[in-house]
Amino acid sequence: MIRNLLCMTAPVREGFEIPCHEIGPKSSHPALALVAGLHGDEINGVFILSRLADFLNSVEAGNYPDLRLIKRVLIIPAVNVLGVNMRSRTWPFDKSDINRMFPGSTIGETTQRIAYAVLEATKRADYRIDIHTASADFEEVPQVRLHGPSDAERVTARMFGLPAIMERSLSPVFTTTMMSSWKAWPGQSFVLRVGQAGTVQLDHCQRVFRALLSFLGRTGVLEGVRIAVEDEDICHFDKESALRVYAEKAGTFVSDRQVGRWVRAGEELGFIYDSFSGNVIEKVVSPAAGLLTGLRRHPLLFEGDLILRVNRRM
Numbered sequence: 001m002i003r004n005l006l007c008m009t010a011p012v013r014e015g016f017e018i019p020c021h022e023i024g025p026k027s028s029h030p031a032l033a034l035v036a037g038l039h040g041d042e043i044n045g046v047f048i049l050s051r052l053a054d055f056l057n058s059v060e061a062g063n064y065p066d067l068r069l070i071k072r073v074l075i076i077p078a079v080n081v082l083g084v085n086m087r088s089r090t091w092p093f094d095k096s097d098i099n100r101m102f103p104g105s106t107i108g109e110t111t112q113r114i115a116y117a118v119l120e121a122t123k124r125a126d127y128r129i130d131i132h133t134a135s136a137d138f139e140e141v142p143q144v145r146l147h148g149p150s151d152a153e154r155v156t157a158r159m160f161g162l163p164a165i166m167e168r169s170l171s172p173v174f175t176t177t178m179m180s181s182w183k184a185w186p187g188q189s190f191v192l193r194v195g196q197a198g199t200v201q202l203d204h205c206q207r208v209f210r211a212l213l214s215f216l217g218r219t220g221v222l223e224g225v226r227i228a229v230e231d232e233d234i235c236h237f238d239k240e241s242a243l244r245v246y247a248e249k250a251g252t253f254v255s256d257r258q259v260g261r262w263v264r265a266g267e268e269l270g271f272i273y274d275s276f277s278g279n280v281i282e283k284v285v286s287p288a289a290g291l292l293t294g295l296r297r298h299p300l301l302f303e304g305d306l307i308l309r310v311n312r313r314m
């Protein structure tokens with residue numbers, strides 16, 4: 001079923017809605033709530049969740065006789081509906097970041113009302129998942145992000161089967177994110193970070209789609225999922241495990257490497273060229289042996305720009 005979370009009017013155009021999918025048996029609250037597109041230029045998450053909604057609706061329609069949806073799932077593929085249309089991270093009218101507007105309010109500005117409606121719809125879920133990407137300049141390996149997790153969340157995070165679980169403390173600065181608001185409620189909360197903004201990276205999207213299916217199966221929301229035996233190890237990384245390489249000089253950075261590969265200390269990962277003469281200015285190498293979890297994709301570098309991140313096995 002498609003429901004409008006929120007309908008809003010606009011001054012000199014027709015109104016707009018934020019739609020969501022409610023799929024599976026009726027219940028007072030969803031077992032699983034999935035949210036993407038809080039940032040309108042993060043298309044990977046929007047694509048993954050719209051495809052997941054299509055798949056689960058298909059399961060409900062009986063097109064997959066082996067599968068049965070046991071519990072209710074709520075999917076909001078694009079919170080920042082107008083931002084997605086305009087490829088804008090922020091809410092286009094006032095440039096505010098919806099993920100800095102939580103817990104929101106029913107009588108506030110537009111984005112506060114959006115935040116309120118999204119929180120109301122999701123906060124009672126047993127499991128809550130918020131999908132993001134890195135910026136348009138940087139690519140992140142598909143990963144689970146835990147913010148000040150409970151032990152139960154650490155265990156559940158492995159059910160996605162994604163190669164990296166990154167743990168962070170809950171930020172004392174960004175207390176107005178959806179994640180901090182979720183934390184006040186029982187249930188478990190996860191952020192998935194997938195690739196880079198502004199594009200659909202099909203490999204990453206397919207991998208995260210499979211991760212969500214495996215999660216649905218392992219948590220008993222979807223019955224009949226055949227779960228692949230873990231074919232790779234899942235690494236749990238804390239903040240100290242990360243080593244970053246920053247540009248010492250400006251230039252054009254080019255790399256043919258893929259995120260998600262294990263690299264050796266000193267392994268060549270790309271080159272910085274002089275943007276005019278084409279000379280190689282610098283060979284960029286891995287600072288340690290570890291998993292290449294993030295890589296710059298925008299070629300134009302200024303001094304001090306982040307080029308890559310490698311996480312050492314803990």
Ligand SMILES: [Zn+2]
Nearest residue numbers: 039042132133
């Ligand atoms: Zn985001």
